[in-house]
Amino acid sequence: MDQTISVKTKVMLLGFFDDKANMLRESARKAGFLGPIFVLEDNGFLPDDVISIYHYFIRDALGAKPEGKARFFNEIEIPEYWSIEGDNNVATIYDMHRERGKIYYSNHDPLQRRLVKQVDWFSERGIRTSSDFYDKYGILYGRMTYDGEGQEFQMTWLSADQHEVLTQNKRTGDIIWNHDGKMKIYRNLTELTVAVLQEYERSNGVSISDVWYNSLSYPFFVSMIWKGQRVDGDCLFWQEAPRDDIPGNMQLIFDHRTETKKIFIQNLESYQRFIAAGMDATIASPLGFVFNYQKENLGRPEALICTNSDQVEHLEDIGKRYPKIHFHVCAITEMSQKLLRLGKLDNMSLYPSVSMTMVQELFQKCDYYLDINHGGQILDAVKTAYLYNQLIVGIEETAHNREYIAPEHIFTDWEKMCEYLDVVFEKHDLAEELATQKKRGMDESVVTYQKLLLFV
Structure with missing residues (x-):
């Protein structure tokens, strides 16, 4: 008689691997999650600890870990x-x-x-x-x-x-x-995923219990049919764009017709809209992320702007208004003469075709980020500024990634923004402003994750 005892483990099953999914992965790992992480997406640029369902068998065919680098x-x-x-x-x-x-x-x-x-x-x-x-x-x-x-x-x-x-x-x-x-x-991706999870159990001598997932599509279907003996129950981490109605599959969870016992909403606006739609708050709750902040904010008089457009809201006026603040403007492309002529200001440094090494130095050096460039965002600048603990301010017309900008720090026009900057540029301690910003970004502690996710 086989008396082998398998170790129970939770599995993280991601329908897609975007920025939010990666933030969930990083947060869970920091909180002590050791289970496998699979993604039901064909993606060749996953972290080493994340396995694509499609690539699971390819990985076995490859044998040893490849040593090459991505192609230019x-x-x-x-x-x-x-x-x-x-x-x-x-x-x-x-x-x-x-x-x-x-x-x-x-x-x-x-x-x-x-x-x-x-x-x-x-x-x-x-x-x-x-x-x-x-x-x-x-x-x-x-x-x-x-x-x-x-x-x-x-x-x-x-x-x-x-x-x-x-x-x-x-x-x-x-x-x-x-x-x-x-x-x-x-017959479909659900069947393939179940087969991969069963093969993972056999290969690693474990028994997958609870399923954590971030999509009401195939990962939800897998959760519904997975036969593993649950410990704490499955969890849905909702990361999709805000909507005004409760999805049908989510309603099944609220009706207690699934193995999912908890829903974590990872977007503040989504949570507020779901509450307005009558969501059961005993099952669903907001949950942010454990961020890896790169530095402390020292209130240094250095401000950063990243742009590929020469349409930067009243940049010259702002530069002249704050002669004691040094403004660093970088672009990954060449700059127009309209921008280059601003280099005549003593407190304005321009970086056309900026190198990635210089980009990192600028984020490290500056303690303010002005989100005032028209056009698209480059370098994931707003989130990067958030991770570098820069105080982010902007105006309604140009604000980009608003998930990381406190609503109190977005103004109707550049003059209103400057009225705010008049105050904060005189301060040496931005703790209050940064706390407001982190609340908007849904900053969570490791302890919060450990308690909410019921790690065993």
Whole structure:
């Protein structure tokens, strides 16, 4: 009789791996979570402790951990006489003057640019025929093929020696696993995920009990059918955009028809809207993240602005208004003459085509961030400023990532903003202002996570 005793473990099952999912992972790890983390997303740039469901069997086929590095856009193989032209956003492959491909970059780290995650290939008629997918080791691990109309047809995941390991029919959803000359067919991603979790149990001598998940799609379906004996019950970490109604699958949780016993809402606006919609607050509660702040704010008279546009709200007026504050303006592109001429101000330093080393130095040096540039955000600047404990202020028209800016620090126009800056620039202790900012960012302590997540 087999008397093997398996260790119970919780599993984190992520439907996608974006910034919020990574923050959940980091917070849980800091609080002592040792369980496996799987993501139901095809992603070649995951942290080492996160495993893509699709890549689980590929990882076994690869054997030892690869040692390569992600490819730069100019390291993609192309036919002789073809060329690649790229910028910081995308690269294009040309056959003479005809576009034959597009190269897309990973955004897993805003400080590392032009690392290839996907290459689309086009026919002479300009129809997409296939897409190649690369990982953080520079390995071509997957290929999507398209039909004559450019619609997805089949996705194949490859071993390091380019043999097929998994194949998914995009029309039916069927997934075929090729292993040791045998084939196993799974009808959908839910079945594949359950198979991976069961294989993980066998390989590691553990028993998966509770499921923590962040999506009401496939991870929720897995939670519903998983047969593991629960310890504390499953948990949903809701990270999606605010909405005014309660999703149907979430209502099943409130109706006590699932194994999910707790819902953590990780966006303040979402929580407030759900409460207004009649959400059961005994089951759902707000939960932020354990942030890794990079430095203390010393109230130094150094302010940072990151922009790729020369439309920076009254920058010259602001510079002249505060001669004792040094303003650092950086861009990852060249700067227009409109911006460059502001370098004549003694308290204005400009950094066109800034290096990533200098970007890190500027975030370390400055204690204020002015979110006053029109156009898109670069370098994930607002969140980075938050992590560097910079006091972030902006105006309604230009504020970008508002999850990290206290509403009290966003003003109707630049003059109102300056009235506020008149006060804070004279202060040496910004503890009160930063506490307000951290409350907006949903800052949590490790102890809070340990208590709420019922670690055993």
